[in-house]
Amino acid sequence: MKQLIIYAICLFAVISFAQNAKIDSLTVRLAYQNQDSTKVETSLLLINELYKVEDYKKALLFIAQTSELSKSLNYDKGLAETNYIKALINSEQDDLGNAVSNFEIARSYFSTINDTLGIAKVNNNLGVIEIQRGNYKKGLQNSLSAISIFEEKDLKDDLSKAYNNLAEAYFNTGKLDKALQYNKKALSVREELDDMEGMKSSLKNLGQIYALNDDYRRSIDNYERMLTLLDSDEKDIRGAVLPSLGKSYLAIEDLDKASDYLREGLRYSRFQKDELGILKSLNAFGELNIKNKRLKLAENQLLEALKLAKKLGDDEELLYNLKLNTDLDSKRGFYEDAFNWQNQYYALKDKLDKERAAAVKIPETSIDDTIEDTPPLIEKKEAVEAQNEALATTEQEDQKKQDTLLIYGLIAGLVFITALLIFSYLKSSKDGKSNKKFAKENKELALKNAQLEEVNQVKDKLFSIVSHDLKDSISSIKAFLDLLKDGGISKEEFNELIPELSENANNASSLLFNLLNWSKSQMQNLQPKPELFNIQEIFQIKISLIEKKVNDKGIILIDESRREFVYADRSMLEIVIQNLITNAVKFTGKGDVITVSNQDYNGKVLICVEDTGIGISEENQKKLFNAKKNFTTIGTENEKGTGLGLTICKDLVELNNGRIWVESTPNIGSKFFIELPKAALSE
Structure with missing residues (x-):
């Protein structure tokens, strides 16, 4: 060990001596040169060496002199480089305002001389500063614009910094898939550079991201690899990583x-x-x-x-x-x-x-x-003050009042729609009898009569659902409200029941939503109003609506959708996508993965909602899109369904000149596909 320490000291001394000798040599050479661009170039070499040994005071002195000489010579390269190094020094000294100003001046000079590498280096450093300030949009723009240049010229040090910069920005804005991608790239470059500190940082970041994605085994692999790189005296880093590693083991x-x-x-x-x-x-x-x-x-x-x-x-x-x-x-x-x-x-x-x-x-x-x-942002830490507790209590009470009002409003709405459906049922039955009376007189009328009869059968099924599922939800809510009204339970006890009442209300609301849309498509000859729109926007909106449920169930949701236009009725497709994603959540559990995607397929758009849930047997797959069967099963957490969702999906997709189908294997998972046109069909 002593020999190793002595060797390290000697090596450091040799390197320091070599650096000092180089600085002295450049200083002497500079003193004897003419006031021209050659002197500027020598001065820039000297400034870079002073920057490397962190002699910022002397470096800034030479920067001022070199900048003046460059101005007198109209030497834009000298002005670009001096402002760039001055900005680096400002950044090292946490003088971010001047750093940004000098970087921007340097960039303008680099642009004048068409130095793309210089522009890329400036942009990458500006990206670092903007991300430190929390300006993630600017940070991402600057770093992304630099990446291609660094990759083209294979500049490992700059790539390491840029990849890490992007990873941090994406992490802090909740884009974990992108953060994962760039942390992996940063780790790969740092391994090539044998950058031990950078490798530790990347491995720690990867461990954290995998844990946030519930991929705990990969999280463990990265954390444990990082621990093997730590020196015995790095107790503070070890102490910070061990709780996270222990928590990942706890999760599995x-x-x-x-x-x-x-x-x-x-x-x-x-x-x-x-x-x-x-x-x-x-x-x-x-x-x-x-x-x-x-x-x-x-x-x-x-x-x-x-x-x-x-x-x-x-x-x-x-x-x-x-x-x-x-x-x-x-x-x-x-x-x-x-x-x-x-x-x-x-x-x-x-x-x-x-x-x-x-x-x-x-x-x-x-x-x-x-x-x-x-x-x-994924995290935002603010001090917890004493008044927060009172504020939280007030907000909670307001939320309870809103929940109670919502329940009353829902009951009124459900009663109204039930009456509407009963009226529709009776009216349709009357129409059906009327059509039967004249069926013998005209074959065309007979065909219409048969269609009406089929509609009546569907409405019978709807009425059956209303009288059972909807009745159960309303009765449950009404029973609790009557108890509260009659003093059978206290307000405190009622507050404890609010989560259960809310779940009942959600179930009834979901049922009502599907009944209404089914009724429109079956009873009112619903006509689509197709338009061109970006399917990726629909996925993003619908995913945001079920994020809480996904998190509560411990499901991993991956959005692989991309910007692509379809030609369909947007509101109809929103109903279809919402049903498919909700079903995927319903039939998956902790650790399962739901993936949404779209791609070009034979000139059409192919949409896929895939899950690794409980799957569907071949026998049950035949029942999924059949309105007469009213097929439904219980979800992984006993969630109830109406049996109408996929029937609605089929009708709405077909109204838009598309088709829908399923591929599923029990205990493996399911894939629901939708194929839609990318443009209006030619007549």
Whole structure:
């Protein structure tokens, strides 16, 4: 070991001596040169060497002199390079305002001399600064514009920086698929460069992203590989990674390894007095001990973590803690306490959701199709103040009032639509009898009569559904409201029932939605109003509506859609896409994957909603699109259906000159395909 240290010291001394000798040599040469462009070039070499050894004071002195000489000579290259290095020094000194100003001046000079590499380097550094400031749109634009130049010239150092820059921007704007892509690229380049620090950073980022995507085994692989690269004295980094690694093992139910890593992480964090590390370890330990039924120990750990989360103002860990406390008291049978924890959890979640909704968004840009509308920031930490609790309580009470009003309004709407359907049923029955009377007189009339008879049969089925499913939902809601009205339950007890009532209302609303759209398509000869529109926009809208359910069920949803135009009735296709995605969520569970995509297929647009859920037997596949069968099954969490959704989908797709079909294997998953035209069909 001593020999190794001596060797390192000697090597450092040799390198330092060589650098100093080079600086001295350039200084001497500069003193004897004429005031021309050659002197500018020598000065630039000297400035670069001074920048490398971080002698910024002397570098800035030579930059000022070289800039003046370049101006007198009208030497744009000298002005470009001096402003560029000056901006780098400003950036190193955290003088970001001057850094941006000097980078922009340098870029204008690089543009004048058509130096694409210089422009790319400036853009990449501007990207770093804009991302540091939270201006993710500008950061992405600048870095993306630099990438192609760096890749073309195979500039590994610049590529490493650019890829990492893009990965950070995409991560902070919720584009995890893009963040994953660029972190992988950054890691690959850093491995080629043997950049140990860069590799550690990329592996840590990959571990975090895979965990957020619920791909815990890959998360574990990257975290563990990072740990092998750490030196023994890097205790702070080890302490930060171990809780995350333990949490990933916890997610795959490997409780022994989770315990080992969390224990080691907590020990490191306490030794380093790293309160954030302690908080993360205690929260994860609390979950572990709940799983192991060590409830008293879990209570103590979660209480300490709760105090730390409030002290640090870490809302994400506080949210996690409130959820764990809800689970803990539910398991102990302390339902009133569990309900209070749950109220705090939803109040904080609503607050965070509102903050995220108001956070930075990246609008569409013309740089290339990789920049899209992006979701809000993944994390936003703000201090938790005392008044937040009162605000959260008020918001929760307002939400309960809205829920109650919604339930009353839904009942009134359902009663109205039920009466409407009964009237339609009676009227159609009368029409059917009338048609039968004249059927013998005219063959054409007989055919119409047969069609009306079929419609009547469908309406019979609709009426049957209304009298059972809809009646059950309304009766359940009405029973609880009557209890509250008559004093059979207290307001507190009613508040506990709100989640169940909300679920009933959602089921009834879904039923009503499908009945209305089916009624339109079957009873009113619904005519499509086709137009050209971007199918990717429909996917993005519908995915945003089911994000909460996806997260609640632990499902991974992958959006592989791309910008492509279809010719159809937009509102009809929205109904179809919503039904298919909702069905995919219904029949998948934790760890399953739903993928939505579209592609060009024989001159048409082929849309696919694929899942790795429970699948459909060949026998049941034949029933899916048949209105007379009214086929429906229970979802993975006992979700109920109407049996009409796919029938509606078939009708609406066919009205738009398309077709719909399914490919499915039990216990493997299902693929629902829609084929639609890209333009109006020729007559």
